Every structure is written in C-alpha cells, then in structure tokens.
Amino acid sequence: MDYKKVYKAANSNEAYFIKGLLEQKSLKVKLLGENLSVAMGGLPLEVIQVDILVHKNNYDEAKKILIKYEQELKNIEDQENWVCKHCSKHNPPSFEICWNCNK
Numbered sequence: 001m002d003y004k005k006v007y008k009a010a011n012s013n014e015a016y017f018i019k020g021l022l023e024q025k026s027l028k029v030k031l032l033g034e035n036l037s038v039a040m041g042g043l044p045l046e047v048i049q050v051d052i053l054v055h056k057n058n059y060d061e062a063k064k065i066l067i068k069y070e071q072e073l074k075n076i077e078d079q080e081n082w083v084c085k086h087c088s089k090h091n092p093p094s095f096e097i098c099w100n101c102n103k
C-alpha cells in the first residue's frame with residue numbers, strides 16, 4: 001500500500017477541491033469513496049464522505065498543506081460570520097437578517 005489516507009472530505013466537492021490543491025504542488029492524490037453512492041443504492045454524491053489518499057512519500061507535505069487549508073477555512077468562517085447588534089447571536093454570511101430576532 002503506497003497510498004496513505006491524509007484527510008476525510010465532507011463531500012465530493014470538497015474532495016475534488018483538495019485534490020486540486022494537492023496536485024498544484026505536484027503531489028499524487030487518490031480519492032476513495034467517490035463511487036460509493038452506486039454501491040449504496042443511489043445516495044446523493046454530496047452526502048458521501050470521501051477519503052483523500054496521497055502517496056506515502058508525499059504524506060508529510062500533504063498534511064502540512066491540509067493543516068493550512070483547515071486554518072484558512074476557519075479564518076474565513078470567523079471573518080464572514082456577523083454578530084447581531086440586537087441580540088449578539090452569530091449569523092452566517094448568507095443570512096441578511098438575524099435568525100434569532102429577525103432584525
């Protein structure tokens with residue numbers, strides 16, 4: 001087994017995004033689980049978690065890239081969430097009015 005699992009993507013979109021990210025750095029990437037929906041009787045692909053495998057020689061580098069990726073993801077979430085002035089609840093950026101108090 002020359003490939004090691006480095007990350008579990010929440011869905012196939014994320015998996016392909018990460019695959020692209022790693023391939024930009026010339027890492028060898030395989031996805032595991034993307035065809036699972038067929039075997040499981042037609043579950044939508046978006047809800048299937050996909051394992052991301054990299055060649056064992058690329059594992060450490062891939063891990064570094066993914067740690068950075070997760071940090072950036074968190075930063076984006078922190079930046080884009082907004083806090084309601086009326087009730088101090090956190091709202092995702094897609095909400096134009098507060099989910100809690102509708103203001």
Ligand SMILES: [Zn+2]
Pocket residue numbers: 084085086087088089098099100101102103
């Ligand atoms: Zn509010």
